[in-house]
Amino acid sequence: MASEVAAKDEWVKLNVGGTLFMTTKTTLCKEKKSFLARLCLDDPDLPSLKDETGAYLIDRDSRYFPVILNYLRHGKIIVEPTLHIDGVLEEAEFYNIQSLVEQLTEKKNGRDTTVQVGDQK
Amino acid sequence: MASEVAAKDEWVKLNVGGTLFMTTKTTLCKEKKSFLARLCLDDPDLPSLKDETGAYLIDRDSRYFPVILNYLRHGKIIVEPTLHIDGVLEEAEFYNIQSLVEQLTEKKNGRDTTVQVGDQK
Amino acid sequence: MASEVAAKDEWVKLNVGGTLFMTTKTTLCKEKKSFLARLCLDDPDLPSLKDETGAYLIDRDSRYFPVILNYLRHGKIIVEPTLHIDGVLEEAEFYNIQSLVEQLTEKKNGRDTTVQVGDQK
Amino acid sequence: MASEVAAKDEWVKLNVGGTLFMTTKTTLCKEKKSFLARLCLDDPDLPSLKDETGAYLIDRDSRYFPVILNYLRHGKIIVEPTLHIDGVLEEAEFYNIQSLVEQLTEKKNGRDTTVQVGDQK
Amino acid sequence: MASEVAAKDEWVKLNVGGTLFMTTKTTLCKEKKSFLARLCLDDPDLPSLKDETGAYLIDRDSRYFPVILNYLRHGKIIVEPTLHIDGVLEEAEFYNIQSLVEQLTEKKNGRDTTVQVGDQK
Numbered sequence: 001m002a003s004e005v006a007a008k009d010e011w012v013k014l015n016v017g018g019t020l021f022m023t024t025k026t027t028l029c030k031e032k033k034s035f036l037a038r039l040c041l042d043d044p045d046l047p048s049l050k051d052e053t054g055a056y057l058i059d060r061d062s063r064y065f066p067v068i069l070n071y072l073r074h075g076k077i078i079v080e081p082t083l084h085i086d087g088v089l090e091e092a093e094f095y096n097i098q099s100l101v102e103q104l105t106e107k108k109n110g111r112d113t114t115v116q117v118g119d120q121k
Numbered sequence: 122m123a124s125e126v127a128a129k130d131e132w133v134k135l136n137v138g139g140t141l142f143m144t145t146k147t148t149l150c151k152e153k154k155s156f157l158a159r160l161c162l163d164d165p166d167l168p169s170l171k172d173e174t175g176a177y178l179i180d181r182d183s184r185y186f187p188v189i190l191n192y193l194r195h196g197k198i199i200v201e202p203t204l205h206i207d208g209v210l211e212e213a214e215f216y217n218i219q220s221l222v223e224q225l226t227e228k229k230n231g232r233d234t235t236v237q238v239g240d241q242k
Numbered sequence: 243m244a245s246e247v248a249a250k251d252e253w254v255k256l257n258v259g260g261t262l263f264m265t266t267k268t269t270l271c272k273e274k275k276s277f278l279a280r281l282c283l284d285d286p287d288l289p290s291l292k293d294e295t296g297a298y299l300i301d302r303d304s305r306y307f308p309v310i311l312n313y314l315r316h317g318k319i320i321v322e323p324t325l326h327i328d329g330v331l332e333e334a335e336f337y338n339i340q341s342l343v344e345q346l347t348e349k350k351n352g353r354d355t356t357v358q359v360g361d362q363k
Numbered sequence: 364m365a366s367e368v369a370a371k372d373e374w375v376k377l378n379v380g381g382t383l384f385m386t387t388k389t390t391l392c393k394e395k396k397s398f399l400a401r402l403c404l405d406d407p408d409l410p411s412l413k414d415e416t417g418a419y420l421i422d423r424d425s426r427y428f429p430v431i432l433n434y435l436r437h438g439k440i441i442v443e444p445t446l447h448i449d450g451v452l453e454e455a456e457f458y459n460i461q462s463l464v465e466q467l468t469e470k471k472n473g474r475d476t477t478v479q480v481g482d483q484k
Numbered sequence: 485m486a487s488e489v490a491a492k493d494e495w496v497k498l499n500v501g502g503t504l505f506m507t508t509k510t511t512l513c514k515e516k517k518s519f520l521a522r523l524c525l526d527d528p529d530l531p532s533l534k535d536e537t538g539a540y541l542i543d544r545d546s547r548y549f550p551v552i553l554n555y556l557r558h559g560k561i562i563v564e565p566t567l568h569i570d571g572v573l574e575e576a577e578f579y580n581i582q583s584l585v586e587q588l589t590e591k592k593n594g595r596d597t598t599v600q601v602g603d604q605k
Binding site for chain 2: 014027
Binding site for chain 5: 373374376377382383384385386387390429432433436437439441442443444445
């Protein structure tokens, strides 16, 4: 719970394709090698830009972003029936979150028989 | 009705993952042990931060939040067909609303044969 | 048509759970005994508060509110397939719009065989 | 294409029930007798009001408005599966777009066997 | 990745029918002959106008725009179940993205047997 309501420098604003999101560094850094971890750690090899409100600009679709963020927040993959799993997979690949890419690919190929989260009841 | 249109210090702004919500302390305090009650009562053990508009920052998904708030407002669990019950359950656990966690779990496991609210007609 | 594009003091701003709506007094006053009629007529028995933009604060879910407003605007009940009828009914009860409560209850109980509006084609 | 990216006085802001839309006079004037043509031509018989951002205030539901605008833009009727055809018809009648009212009524009554646009593939 | 987080003059704001989107010139210029490439390259034959926030004004429906942008970003066609394929096709034609028009037409006519992206799993 400490990570959700945290010190001021913990909070990060993201402008994903024109839509604002707010989250914490703790969430973004869950997957060390991901684009999001590198972004909020200001990796010098990753040129980044902020908009006028101080939000990191990311040229991606905002509709899938909550699924990505939730995975980093609590580790579960929950895809709403209004979203396309291919869209989420595409974003997982862009953000370079390997464990998510793998689970989504398994899910898509129907080889995922153990994980129940994500199957509408 | 008195609680819905109330004195100025009754209203609370919440920034849930980048999306603004407004509600009252009466609503947030319905479940004493919940994260939301502790937040609006400024529990010293719960470090919190507000954004530049004075809204409490919460690092969670905004899409499920209306279901949580409605449960606190009127006590019923109504999950839209566009939302995933696993997503709501995850939030109920985070916000530490035990009665909601229990009812959602029963609903999910199909053991819920009495409650009709939440089943699309 | 006169009521839709009307004099300046005809327009009312509403902040429903954090989301802004605009409508007219004529629309809000369609059902005399409703919470919304009392609100815009500044009923002294109904303590009310406005946000910093001058919008009346209402502690309810914004997702169902368009269905309520439309009913006041044109008298028809049209519930989108993405919305839960129980959610609309709950709001109709809160806003104290008796004719809407009755029709929704009939609809829900399947006793509504005459009204065709609201059944997806 | 000339009409879409046009001179400054071509652009019109509309505040539909609290939600902002932007379009051009060319689009709004496609149907001469419609409410929207009369609005943007400042018909003296149609009293109108603008909000503080200069947008014309319209007391209608914003969710159906894109379908109406698209019809004026390109002449096709495309109703998303999340929207109710009765809701679109109601708006077409309010905005007084006769050709749209007729086609939607035919569609609704199932007498529309030629037009394929609007049937999900 | 270089193109997503890029230099300041790389970023472009678009106001599509009243809704704001942000993307990069690299994305918009993927299809040389498209309306979007001509727009961001300030083609003198394409008269354009910006709103007060510096966003290019485009008189089109914002709901389909993410599908168009995603196609330019990663080359895949992913249409959510809440969207109508005819609506996307109409936009692809307006924006003059020939490869997208062709693939969507094939998809719609059911002649598309190889591409699996876009078919909900």
